[in-house]
Amino acid sequence: MHELSPSDTAxxxxxxxxxxxxxxxxxLDAQSTVPSHIWRRALMAQIHxxxxxxxxxxPAHFSQAFRTAYGLSPRQFRQQCTTVRTD
Incomplete structure (x- = not known):
């Protein structure tokens, strides 16, 4: 992801x-920046x-179907994938 500065984003x-x-x-939470928040929101819009x-x-319908298929919520799956990454 290309990180924009807060000034660029504004x-x-x-x-x-x-x-x-x-x-x-x-x-924003403690780990978020304005550009990363905007990136996540745009990504969520695409996912929806x-x-x-x-x-x-x-989104609830999708989450339920995902949980039924994979035994994890999409969030749990994403956290598991993030934890496994080493790059």
């Missing part, structure tokens, strides 16, 4: 850095669009 969104930071303050194309009516 400029690209046509907001000042202070306005952007204030707008996202409640959405793909799930809808495959007939899932909601």
């Amino acid at each position: 400029r690209l969104s046509t907001l000042t850095l202070n306005v952007l930071t204030a707008a996202l303050a409640g959405a 669009a793909i799930a809808a194309r495959w007939g899932f009516t909601s």
